[in-house]
Amino acid sequence: MNAFLIAVLAASTPAPAERLDGLCAPLRQGVAIDLAGTSYRPEQAHAPDEPLAAVDARQSMLLLPDGRFLLRTSNLYPGDIEFRYRTLGDRNGERTVDELGWRDGDVLQQDDAATVARDLADLRMLAPGLLACDAIARNPGRPAAGGAASFKDGAGREVTLAFDAAGDLASAKRDGDVYRYEGWNTDAALRLPATIIHSRDGRERERWTRVRARPAQAADTALLSLPDGYRPADPPPSLRATPLGDGAYRIDGAPSGYHTGFVVGEKGIVLFDAPIDVDEAKAVRAVIEKAAPGRAITHVVISHVHGDHVAGLPAHADAEVLVGAGGVAALRRQLGDRLPARVREVTHAETLELGDRRIRVLPLASDHAATMLVGFDPASGTLFQGDLFYIPERGAVPVAFSTGRELATLIDSNGLDVRTIVGVHGRSGTPADLRGAVARIPARNDRGCVGEQMTGAVACSTATE
Numbered sequence: 001m002n003a004f005l006i007a008v009l010a011a012s013t014p015a016p017a018e019r020l021d022g023l024c025a026p027l028r029q030g031v032a033i034d035l036a037g038t039s040y041r042p043e044q045a046h047a048p049d050e051p052l053a054a055v056d057a058r059q060s061m062l063l064l065p066d067g068r069f070l071l072r073t074s075n076l077y078p079g080d081i082e083f084r085y086r087t088l089g090d091r092n093g094e095r096t097v098d099e100l101g102w103r104d105g106d107v108l109q110q111d112d113a114a115t116v117a118r119d120l121a122d123l124r125m126l127a128p129g130l131l132a133c134d135a136i137a138r139n140p141g142r143p144a145a146g147g148a149a150s151f152k153d154g155a156g157r158e159v160t161l162a163f164d165a166a167g168d169l170a171s172a173k174r175d176g177d178v179y180r181y182e183g184w185n186t187d188a189a190l191r192l193p194a195t196i197i198h199s200r201d202g203r204e205r206e207r208w209t210r211v212r213a214r215p216a217q218a219a220d221t222a223l224l225s226l227p228d229g230y231r232p233a234d235p236p237p238s239l240r241a242t243p244l245g246d247g248a249y250r251i252d253g254a255p256s257g258y259h260t261g262f263v264v265g266e267k268g269i270v271l272f273d274a275p276i277d278v279d280e281a282k283a284v285r286a287v288i289e290k291a292a293p294g295r296a297i298t299h300v301v302i303s304h305v306h307g308d309h310v311a312g313l314p315a316h317a318d319a320e321v322l323v324g325a326g327g328v329a330a331l332r333r334q335l336g337d338r339l340p341a342r343v344r345e346v347t348h349a350e351t352l353e354l355g356d357r358r359i360r361v362l363p364l365a366s367d368h369a370a371t372m373l374v375g376f377d378p379a380s381g382t383l384f385q386g387d388l389f390y391i392p393e394r395g396a397v398p399v400a401f402s403t404g405r406e407l408a409t410l411i412d413s414n415g416l417d418v419r420t421i422v423g424v425h426g427r428s429g430t431p432a433d434l435r436g437a438v439a440r441i442p443a444r445n446d447r448g449c450v451g452e453q454m455t456g457a458v459a460c461s462t463a464t465e
């Protein structure tokens with residue numbers, strides 16, 4: 001581009017101060033936003049050789065000038081396992097519920113004003129018009145043409161806005177977080193980027209490729225609601241080994257809430273999973289040593305190689321680790337030389353001999369993870385599984401995901417006489433719970449209109465209420 005053209009463009013491009021006004025003005029009464037895109041989650045992929053899962057992410061939000069807000073999120077993990085949460089808040093606090101009730105059941109999570117301040121500031125990074133309003137309100141100096149604008153966000157953190165040569169907002173930075181705004185529309189009354197990319201410490205975390213928004217309206221306050229039937233959490237139980245009968249146990253009260261399972265035999269102990277970090281796994285190991293004094297943990301069966309299920313493995317350096325086909329490379333990638341020395345891939349169903357009892361280890365071709373293994377203890381009728389079937393700690397047995405059907409098929413095809421199904425997540429259940437939950441799997445998951453609620457069809461907005 002020659003100097004003359006640059007001069008002409010500079011003269012015809014509004015300075016960022018005017019751009020800030022233009023971005024902010026339509027949103028002074030608040031904004032309703034729908035986003036859809038991809039969220040990148042480390043060590044949650046279906047294939048063991050992929051370090052990142054590309055999760056289909058949706059988000060709807062309503063942000064009002066007085067601080068009241070609604071946030072709905074839907075994230076679809078491999079196996080179509082959907083996390084769907086709704087948060088309702090104001091400047092004094094926020095309440096969050098698990099809309100599908102499979103992970104947190106009927107628990108009403110309550111967070112304080114300091115959490116709200118951070119959450120609201122994070123949400124505003126996805127609404128560049130509101131950042132413009134913040135820059136105007138909190139930065140009396142106003143930016144010069146081509147310059148950056150800085151202000152402190154609602155949680156007291158420095159945010160710096162940068163503008164591109166055309167005068168559009170190019171990015172917002174705050175500590176290690178960078179939000180890039182690309183492909184600004186030119187014709188709409190409400191200026192929006194086509195894409196918002198969020199990175200932290202140089203790693204892309206979310207890429208929103210469908211960005212829709214509209215100014216908030218008075219009627220939107222009707223959207224500020226939570227579904228009924230949720231109540232605050234009970235105090236967590238203390239860390240202990242809960243007997244399931246006949247030498248089978250489940251760990252309860254771990255800090256993460258995850259449940260390690262184990263079976264005690266004459267010749268050793270088989271453990272199922274090692275969540276979620278080394279400290280927790282060490283604490284769990286101490287509880288097991290008390291429950292079965294003098295017996296060694298001889299095997300750790302890994303349900304699948306997702307990071308939260310394996311990160312405690314270094315606490316069991318003396319045990320043999322059994323993992324699904326292709327899983328050893330994933331464990332090495334995650335744990336390096338902290339991975340126990342004896343690791344073996346299980347490609348066909350096999351039986352572990354513990355002297356007075358045998359444990360079956362069954363590979364399962366699951367849509368959630370290619371490395372899926374299920375453990376079964378015939379003596380107690382206990383089946384151990386991770387992420388195939390969920391029942392929350394408290395609340396109704398939810399609808400299963402398709403992975404629940406995979407588990408039911410595995411039980412049938414192997415003729416397993418199951419009495420108890422122990423999940424790494426949630427309370428234990430029965431085969432009848434599983435069958436009931438599988439029978440209710442819908443033909444098609446509509447995501448509850450999350451990501452379309454605010455700006456989508458009217459039918460979508462009303463169907464969710």
Ligand SMILES: [Zn+2]
Pocket residue numbers: 304306368369386387
């Ligand atoms: Zn998983």
